[in-house]
Amino acid sequence: MTIWLNGRLMPAAEARIDPADRGFTLGDGLFETIRIKDGVPRHLPLHLDRLGAGVGLLRLPLPYGAAELAAAMAALVEATGIADGVLRLTLSRGTGARGVLPPADAEPTLLMTAAPVAHMTTPVTAVIARCTRRNEHSPLSRLKSLNYLDSILARQEAAERGADEALLLNAAGRLAESSVATLFLSIGGRLLTPPLADGALPGIRRALVLERHGAEEAPLGPDDLVRADEVLLTNSLGLRPLVTVDGRPVGAGAAGPVLARLLADADL
Template sequence: MSVVVWSAGRLVDPAAPLLTPVDHGVTVGDGVFETCAVRHGQVFALTRHLRRLALSAAGLGLPVPDEAEVRAGAAAVLAAAPDAGRLRITVTAGPSPLGPARAPDDEIAPTLLVAAAPAGHGGATTARAVTVPWVRNERSSIAGLKTTSYAEQVAILRHARAEGADEALVANTVGDLCEGAASNVFVARGGEVLTPPLSSGCLAGVTRDLVLEWSADAGLPVRAAAPGELRYDAVVHEVLTGTAALALSGSVRGLTPVVELDGTPVEPGDAFEAVRALYVRRSAEDLDP
């Protein structure tokens, strides 16, 4: 299937020119977005994604998108693409002057786009990762916001793919493990499964949150680490020497074990088996948890 796009209350040709050249999302990446998994023609965890979209918009000082309008757009594209595997919701700041200064608040006219597409890598059951020299700034003004300013992630993923991998492990400025370029990270070691805390600068991923919540309900030893508990270099060394294992999480990929790091095969074993099984079961039971 091809991409199906909705804008301004109607389905539109994906090749149609929908954004003005002075849209701030085009000129400076001033916008927010969500990527959601689609299962059996329904958006998984849409309420949670809309909640995070609103938080990201508020964090950038953009008007919070109208939830009913977004849901209408989602329904329209999925009706036209029932076999879609992912849904993308994008909100930009709309027309603004050239440069970083946005239009005055009372003149902002945001652009809302909703698109459905195939799942892409979402069918992969394992992942290959590389380490990179670049870091995430946990003190950035957009730390924790899911913005369309994604050039950094594009560059990191391009490097990862040139190295034969599909993701990268990114540290923050103080040397703690933060996240993947486009995923959250889980580390299994010492009988526990840990994920970097939000203070590391990582995104509050929907899948990450559900894994933590559902694991707590089930009594599984899964938790957010304390600051400094997951040092980047230490985690990499432990994974390469077989004393720890990695998994990546994301809305479309779910929870995916890493089987190769920096070109070296690594063995996740059954470290994530119980957590993955729980996630698969709970997500099948409730499409909007």
């Protein structure tokens, strides 16, 4: 397996991350998951814009510009030969002494990997997580940070309860997102998604559906799942129908026309 680490391609077996790297010890960093289609990273400017917003908020150094990152991704895709898959970019602050305060002279670690993956369209069963909630008051709710423990806890709970996925409520009891995807509910002809203020991550595909398919942001609660005609889960790797929540059917309990319309958009 070939990877890209700190400016060069190398076999994964030769790669080394310093044991004092803050991404490992403190989760001090960000990541992006980018779909590769026909050998090209999709929606790359949007991913880099989101990465830039996170870098600014966390005050993380990023020593590469957009053109350099795009060239590095192209080199990695060519080296791996993956025409249809996923590219993961992981940025950490790099090494530092013990303690929470970041070093003033941080030298970041930047890792990129690529792997084959199928476009996900299969139906999903879900539960509403009881073990944790999304903190809509934290600025971290808007970042793809290296700390995904809330999602891990929720996904473990879903598996224990016999479901594929977990839906996360926020502190006010409103729907925020699933452990790995944006929620869209079709209700009375309107396509709705929780607003960022309710703890939703600013997903790339979420933004495209809002822009191109007439979707709207609106506060949503668990009761809205009951009256929804369709519920969709979207992220950079797929669009999937949510067919049951807590064992009860959603809508007709199957994929519907809204999902079909979105899947027909080749540029989504």
